[in-house]
Amino acid sequence: MTDAAKKATASPSGRVNIKTLQVDDEVNCWCGKCKGFRAHKVKTLQPPKPPKSVCLTCRAVHQVRLQEPGTKKSRSDRKEMPDVPPWPELVAGVDPDTASSYHIMGNFEIGELVMHKSFGLGCVIAVPTEQRAQMSFESGVKWLLQNHAGR
Numbered sequence: 001m002t003d004a005a006k007k008a009t010a011s012p013s014g015r016v017n018i019k020t021l022q023v024d025d026e027v028n029c030w031c032g033k034c035k036g037f038r039a040h041k042v043k044t045l046q047p048p049k050p051p052k053s054v055c056l057t058c059r060a061v062h063q064v065r066l067q068e069p070g071t072k073k074s075r076s077d078r079k080e081m082p083d084v085p086p087w088p089e090l091v092a093g094v095d096p097d098t099a100s101s102y103h104i105m106g107n108f109e110i111g112e113l114v115m116h117k118s119f120g121l122g123c124v125i126a127v128p129t130e131q132r133a134q135m136s137f138e139s140g141v142k143w144l145l146q147n148h149a150g151r
């Protein structure tokens with residue numbers, strides 16, 4: 001009888017099947033402590049969970065993980081709105097005399113202080129187009145025209 005006793009364990013692809021691991025098997029798996037793939041030795045089987053292994057590098061004992069633990073994608077993927085401070089902060093400590101008086105033919109820049117005859121002191125917070133400026137006043141955020149050819 002040919003004793004094929006010990007099956008050739010190493011699969012050709014070099015892939016490890018967690019379910020067929022045996023105690024003392026060596027497995028190259030992720031070590032959370034070393035933060036990398038390291039040689040581990042299987043210590044205890046605990047089906048149905050992956051076996052516990054000891055990292056031959058740092059000696060940490062942990063479950064066999066064949067893949068790097070999920071690096072979460074939620075790393076501020078969402079587009080952030082520009083953070084505009086509330087009106088009182090925008091105009092805190094400024095001298096209203098330095099504000100440019102609002103005029104439809106004016107040309108305002110972000111951060112510029114504006115004195116509006118009805119809204120009072122404000123600050124330009126956005127200029128999306130040449131003709132429109134968004135300004136923050138005590139009464140709220142307003143869209144105002146600018147660079148308009150007056151009549």
Ligand SMILES: [Zn+2]
Pocket residue numbers: 031032033034035038055056057058059060
């Ligand atoms: Zn390790």
